[in-house]
Structures are given as structure tokens and as C-alpha cells.
Amino acid sequence: MTNPLVAITPADLDVHITLAYAGDDNFTGRPVYRRDAGCWLVPEAARKLGLAAGLARPLGLRLRVLDAFRPPEAQRLLWAHTPDPDFLADPRVGSLHSRGTAVDLDLIDAASGRTLDMGGVFDEFTSRSYHANRDVPAEAQRNRLLLLGLMTAAGWEYYSHEWWHYQLPDARARYPLLSDSVLGTDGMMPR
Secondary structure (H helix, E strand, O other): OOOOOEEOOHHHHOOEEOOHHHOOOOOOOOOOOOOOOOOEEOHHHHHHHHHHHHHHHHHOEEEEEEEOOOOHHHHHHHHHHOOOOOOOOOOOOOOOHHHOOEEEEEEEEOOOOOEOOOOOOOOOOOHHHOOOOOOOOHHHHHHHHHHHHHHHHOOOEEEOOEEEEEEOOOHHHHOOOOOHHHHHHHOOOOO
């Protein structure tokens, strides 16, 4: 199978990339991806991510990508660690990340590189992560709404339980699950 994904790089889209699952600072406490794993999306998602990054730029902000394409092999590892259907797709159904059609991200100040307060950390599997949660500080609510506005204006849909997660509309019907093998030697999973 030919690789249907495109690489996302800071130079191409003016985004910052910090793949959470390539290090041990994630809910599993260990790397899931190779440390040098790339960031990948289907072309439609890459284009829409570029649109969102372009909307953020005049505001002095940059998007920070925390996860994008997540091979089903990685999804199975995450599910085995924390089988919570409110925050993780059951690998038997398949994640939108495993189609290259979803992205997890937050915002950073372009001048300082400081991460904006989002009222909780990425992959905090509690109701504090819900978009509509009003128990987070007002500044964090504004930042979440700012991210929501940037992403939806660029054509993304949001997931109500995760302020960080955005996906292409109707992606489950339009895109197949993709194994890590589609990346060939650029695969994300440890060898």
C-alpha cells in the first residue's frame, strides 16, 4: 500500500510538534512511539491544520501538535493501559487518529513559547477536560474557546469530552484504518 499520509513539519505549517506518546510524559508513563517518530495526517487534515495555523498566526499564537496519526498498534497499547471509552476509542472500532484524520493540540504564545493555560493537562481523563466544563479558570475557558474557534473555522469538528481533540467531519466513513506499516521505514512504533 502506498503511504496515504503526509508528514507535518514545523517548517511547512508553522506549528510546534511535541508528540506526547514519543516520550514518557503521557498517561502511560512510558514512550509508545519511537522517540524520533514523525507527525502524519491525511492531506485534507494537513490542509485544514495549515488553515488553523494561519488563523492563529496574526493573534501571536502557534498550534502545538501533541498527537496526530496514531497507528492501531499504538491504540491497542493505550487501550490496554486505560480502557476508557469516554477518552479512548476501542481498538476494535478504531480511532480517528488511526485514520490520520484527528489531531490533539493546544496553543502556545509565539513570542515566548509559553503554553497557554487550558485548565488541565492533555489526556486528563476527567470531566475537567470537557469543552463545556465551567469549573476551570476563566482564562483557561477563553483559551479553550479560542482553540475551538480556530479549529472549527478551519473546518474541524471537536469532541465534547476532550478540549484538545479535533477531527475531520465524517472521517470514519471516508477514511480507512491505517497500520503503522503504511509508513514503511518511517513507522512510528518501536522496532
